[in-house]
Amino acid sequence: MSTTPIFVDTEVLLASVDERDPARQARAREWLTFCWQTRSGRISSQVLNELYNQAIQRFSGPHVLQQVRAQVRRLRVWLPPHLDAYTVDGAWDLQDRYGLGYWDALIVSSAHQQGCRYLLTEALPHDQVLDAVRAINPFVLAPKELDTAE
Template sequence: MATVPIFVDTEILLASVDDRDAERQARAREWISFCWQTRSGRISSQVLNELYNQAIQRFDGPHVLQQVRAQVRRLRVWLPPHLDSYTVDGAWDLQDRYRLGYWDALILSSAHQQGCRYLLTEALPHDQPMDAVRPINPFLVTPNELDTTE
């Protein structure tokens, strides 16, 4: 049985490697593992760039750059599309209709463009559908609590 595409926002990826909050890290890892196992994970080039930039600012250590770059390379398997005029125009529409910040609207538009039913994020209201995409706070629910089958 196929699993619906699930878009993963930057903060969830960062939480999965942040050991300062073990419970939060475990839940983020549970979701990311689910996305890998079911091949349902989706991201955008925006997420990859935000991940890299925020991780090297947030975490210290001699190997941070290499580790973050390795994670970005692994996530490229999810084939993030480049931002195009369709995605940007969609983001502007979502920004106006839902009164969103531009970057949140761009994430939502990217999720919509990739046919995602769910967007794992803390930035948007939990379980409040926005067009065909439903933002889900992954720290409030587990993967088996959602209908993820096609």
Template sequence: MSAEAFLDTNILLYAISSAPAEQAKRTTARALLAAGDWGVSVQVLQEFYVNATRGPHPAMNHADATAVVEQFMQRPLVVTDPALMRTALMVKDRYQLAYWDAAIVAAAQQLAATVLYSEDLNAGQDYAGVTVVNPFRV
């Protein structure tokens, strides 16, 4: 299981956004989804589901969000297991990241991705072969 790119949660969330202020990000996110060779982790899908269905005006209802998650599960998918957690802890220590960010980096590494698309991590940073790209930065 491998993919050229790993998508962070925010990419998936922008892809479903209907907010007028996020139209450009939605277009960019959808282009990344259509591009093909990408994967995610179970953590990313969990974060996507929670954020897509919460709040007084959720972007999606449970059934729709579940259907989207099922589609995303067809992509290369990294599961959280003891080995991934150990790697995440090493990444956290080496790069001084928050644990959840380190788990994203560790999942991208496990997927053998060379690019990690995210607006939350330091764009341009190389994490042992995985380079962060902020696709929304102009």
């Protein structure tokens, strides 16, 4: 199995706690477990902010805020870099060359900046390669299939 850095998009993190779709939740958790065990998980400050914002909008209950904040704190261990000029310039370049939306381009640029070969996302077509970053739909491919899908 690969220990190459893997960038995890917001939707994967949200799916891991969403009990409305158990199969999807299980697959998201499988990927996150893999990322924790191999120390390959990467995110950005953009992902942490999106996670917090979308989770408090999507889920209800008396403890949602505390649970989401705890998850954000745990994910800080992955040391997400702050948005800088290099990442923004890279996003603009990706946006122009590949016709991406700005927020998707920013995610790809952040993944590239952190040396990630893979980006777990549903926002881009599965197997699309953007420079050195390959989009992987985590609900199509399991972690154990990652090296065999090359």
